[in-house]
Amino acid sequence: MTRGIGKIAFGGIVAFIGLYFVTALAWTWYSSEKRPDPDKPGQRIAEGPVPAPPHPVVIRQPDGKVMVDSGRRDARGEPVMVACATCHDTRPPEPSLHSSSELDEFHQGLTYAHGELSCLSCHNANDYDTLKLANGQAVDFSASMSLCAQCHGPQFRDYRNGSHGGMQGHWDLTRGGRTRNTCIDCHDPHHPAFPQVMPVFPPMPERGETLPHAHHE
Amino acid sequence: MNDTSQGCGSNCSCKGGGGARDDSLFSRRNLLKGGAMTLGAAAFAKALSPLAHWTREETSVEEFLQKHYRELTKIDLELVLKRLEKDAKENYGTDVTITDHRPQKGVKFGYALNLSICIGCRRCAEACHHENNHDRATSNSYIRVLEMTKGSMDMEKGNVHYDHPVPHPDRFYMPVQCQQCDNPPCVDVCPVEATWKEEDGIVVVDYNWCIGCRYCEAACPYHARRFNWKKPVIPKDEINPNQSYLSNRIRPQGVMEKCTFCLHRTRDGRMPACLEACPTGARVFGNLLDPHSEIRKVIDTKRVFVLKEELGTRPSFFYFFDE
Numbered sequence: 280m281t282r283g284i285g286k287i288a289f290g291g292i293v294a295f296i297g298l299y300f301v302t303a304l305a306w307t308w309y310s311s312e313k314r315p316d317p318d319k320p321g322q323r324i325a326e327g328p329v330p331a332p333p334h335p336v337v338i339r340q341p342d343g344k345v346m347v348d349s350g351r352r353d354a355r356g357e358p359v360m361v362a363c364a365t366c367h368d369t370r371p372p373e374p375s376l377h378s379s380s381e382l383d384e385f386h387q388g389l390t391y392a393h394g395e396l397s398c399l400s401c402h403n404a405n406d407y408d409t410l411k412l413a414n415g416q417a418v419d420f421s422a423s424m425s426l427c428a429q430c431h432g433p434q435f436r437d438y439r440n441g442s443h444g445g446m447q448g449h450w451d452l453t454r455g456g457r458t459r460n461t462c463i464d465c466h467d468p469h470h471p472a473f474p475q476v477m478p479v480f481p482p483m484p485e486r487g488e489t490l491p492h493a494h495h496e
Numbered sequence: 497m498n499d500t501s502q503g504c505g506s507n508c509s510c511k512g513g514g515g516a517r518d519d520s521l522f523s524r525r526n527l528l529k530g531g532a533m534t535l536g537a538a539a540f541a542k543a544l545s546p547l548a549h550w551t552r553e554e555t556s557v558e559e560f561l562q563k564h565y566r567e568l569t570k571i572d573l574e575l576v577l578k579r580l581e582k583d584a585k586e587n588y589g590t591d592v593t594i595t596d597h598r599p600q601k602g603v604k605f606g607y608a609l610n611l612s613i614c615i616g617c618r619r620c621a622e623a624c625h626h627e628n629n630h631d632r633a634t635s636n637s638y639i640r641v642l643e644m645t646k647g648s649m650d651m652e653k654g655n656v657h658y659d660h661p662v663p664h665p666d667r668f669y670m671p672v673q674c675q676q677c678d679n680p681p682c683v684d685v686c687p688v689e690a691t692w693k694e695e696d697g698i699v700v701v702d703y704n705w706c707i708g709c710r711y712c713e714a715a716c717p718y719h720a721r722r723f724n725w726k727k728p729v730i731p732k733d734e735i736n737p738n739q740s741y742l743s744n745r746i747r748p749q750g751v752m753e754k755c756t757f758c759l760h761r762t763r764d765g766r767m768p769a770c771l772e773a774c775p776t777g778a779r780v781f782g783n784l785l786d787p788h789s790e791i792r793k794v795i796d797t798k799r800v801f802v803l804k805e806e807l808g809t810r811p812s813f814f815y816f817f818d819e
Contacts, residue, residue, distance in 0.1 A: 433818070440797065441790030442610065445777035447767065450789075451603075454765030465776065473615060473776060475661040480622035482656050483635045 334449065334456035339464055340421045344408065347386070363407035372404035392470040401426060401468070427462045564689070565702040565741065576704075577741060584739075584746060590732040592746075594739045597763040599696035605757050605812060606697075606784035606791040607768075608800060609671060612818035613778040616641055616662040616669030623773030624673075627758060628744040629736050631728035638755035639673045639770060640719065651718075651803055673770070674699065674720040674755035675803060675811030682712035682721060682754075691752070697784075697812050698759050700742040706751040713752060717804050718811075721754045757781075784812065 346360035353359050366385065376382070376398045379389040403411035410418050410426050418426055428435035437443035445465065448457035465473060520526075558579060562568075568576060577594045584592045621637040630636035642654025646668055654670060663669060680699050683691050690705040691712055713721040727749040739745040740760035747753050758768035762781070771779040782791035791814075794800065800814040 437818070440793040441782075442608070442780045442794045442798070443613075443777060445772075445774055447772045449765045450762065450767050450782050451765030457767075460777065475663065476615065476617050477660075478616060478618045478641075478658065478662050480618045480625065480635065480637070481659060482618075482621070482637070482640065 333452040334454070336452065336457045336459060338424075338459045339461050341423060341461065341463055345420050349385075350387075367407040372399060374399050374404070390467075390470045392472065393468070423468070424462050427468075559704065562704055564705050566692075573741075580741070580745060584735075587727075588730065588732050588735055588746065590735050590737065592735065592737040592739050594741055594745050595760070597740045597743070597760050599694050599698070600763060602783075602785055604695075604697045604784045605676065605762060606782060606795070606814065607676075607757065607812065608780040608791055608794045608798075608814040608816060610778045610780070610818065611668055611670060611815055613776045614641075614669045614671065614774075615776055615778075616643060616658070616667075617775060619773045619775055620671055620770035620779070623769045624755070626734065627736055627761075627769035629728065629730055629739070629746045631724070631726070632730055632734070634725075636722055638720070638722065638753075639671050642670045642672060643667050644670050649801075670815065671770075672718055672720070672803065673813070674716075674757075675718050675809065675813040676755075676757060678810035678812065679808055681715040681717065681807075681809060685711040685715040687711065691754075694742075696759075696763070698742075698756050699754065700756055700759070701752055701754060702742070703745070703747050703751045703753065708750040708752065710752065717807050717809065721752050724749050724751055724753060 344362065346362055349359045349361045351359045374397065377396075378391045379386040399411075401410050403409045403417050405411075406417060408420075410420060410423060412418055412426060413429050424435070424438075434443050444460045444462075446457055446459045449455035462468075556579075558575075562576060563572065565573075573596055577596065580594050581592055584590070584594070618641050621639040621641055624630070624639050625635065625637045628638065640656050642651055642656060643658040643662075643664070644651075644654050644667060646666055651670065651672060654672075658664075658667075676693075676697050676699055678693075678697070680693055683693055683699060687709060688705060688707055690707065691699060691701045693699050708723070710723055713723060724747050728746055730746065735746070736744060738760060740756075740763075743756045743758065743760040758766075758770075762768055767781055768779075771781050780790050780794050782789035784791060784795075786792065794816065795814060798816040799819075800816045802811045802814060
């Protein structure tokens with residue numbers, strides 16, 4: 280009889296220990312599957328910003344009035360700048376002119392490498408303080424992008440899609456604005472190819488670093 | 497008592513002046529043994545001596561007991577950030593703000609780079625160096641600009657040590673940084689889960705959890721991870737004080753680090769530093785989940801490709817050429 284009770288008690292203890300292990304296992308599993316706790320920073324996703332009116336995208340503007348360096352200096356040593364009209368008001372236009380080297384004076388040293396264009400392809404012979412579209416319409420110097428876009432359609436399309444031209448500011452326009460370069464920030468209109476530069480910041484091989492195999496010419 | 501009065505006692509091995517015996521203290525055998533043990537101990541001490549020169553700052557108790565970033569409660573994390581700001585002040589002598597920038601709902605970052613426009617000037621790498629508080633002496637940067645021969649797309653054949661006016665007419669230039677893979681091998685190999693992919697696609701490192709085994713560096717097919725061989729040295733007036741826990745705070749020695757798409761900027765809605773530094777506008781950054789974003793327009797309208805597509809890493813970094 281006492282042996283029987285002992286057996287039952289022993290079985291009960293074994294069953295209890297077994298149950299304890301199963302519970303512990305289930306609890307571990309449950310806690311690992313738990314929903315993200317909003318108090319734990321690593322799992323929280325910040326709420327998106329409240330939809331706000333988008334901030335402006337500002338395109339850098341070229342300075343209003345264009346002046347040309349006369350090559351002379353004033354009493355304080357500052358270069359004397361001359362407005363276009365100062366000379367061009369009284370001179371007849373030269374439609375066949377392609378480069379400053381064909382000129383006897385002024386605009387000397389102006390590097391020109393922009394296809395087959397002549398000066399008056401873009402400059403307005405009726406008003407040298409403005410530019411001229413292909414259809415003869417005058418445009419302000421600050422709106423030169425529309426002039427460039429006449430020939431450089433793919434670049435203009437990419438610019439409008441945001442994949443041409445440098446920019447600073449916010450990718451998220453609901454949180455801040457953006458400043459974009461205009462064409463002539465990077466391209467000199469008279470020789471628009473981006474110039475060669477010396478690279479900055481030469482890399483140093485780090486200790487133990489696996490560099491991609493360097494090839495030499 | 498009689499025993500002790502005779503010489504040095506019976507238990508002593510010298511046995512009252514019989515010094516030349518084999519089992520005596522100064523026997524040839526014992527001297528050789530002693531010499532060998534001394535040499536052994538000296539060799540052992542010498543082998544351990546690099547530990548004495550290991551300059552990693554002493555770990556405070558709080559630092560040692562700090563939990564994994566994802567297990568920190570809000571309060572814990574605030575204390576950790578306070579402590580890290582204090583450490584930065586002590587070690588670098590400048591006031592920094594370390595914030596916990598979290599992903600934004602509905603945002604997954606993507607980056608695209610126009611290889612027709614990139615001229616290889618390395619200004620992106622330089623901007624990264626300063627933005628992310630890299631060690632000055634090693635010129636570390638998360639971006640490596642590869643000079644590639646036209647006709648090859650094999651990044652392993654790219655040359656990083658070019659030093660001539662760029663762009664060279666026979667070459668093109670391919671900056672490579674972390675590709676923020678959707679299937680990141682670096683995350684898979686981490687034995688301690690110190691690196692993981694966040695909801696906005698950025699693969700981050702908990703610098704305080706990393707054990708510095710460098711498995712992730714070996715696993716990354718893009719050579720995008722860097723190791724802090726020593727404590728970064730940065731002049732205090734050059735330190736970028738706008739820092740984030742998972743991003744550009746000054747890393748301790750002996751841990752891995754990587755590009756985070758400047759999450760301390762981009763999670764605030766700003767552009768990454770490398771994009772703003774690019775003088776040619778070759779880089780396009782944005783939200784892949786926004787169908788009107790610039791990055792989506794690039795993917796929709798350009799023939800984009802990813803590096804080492806055959807590995808199945810599914811990068812969030814795209815390259816393209818103009819048509």
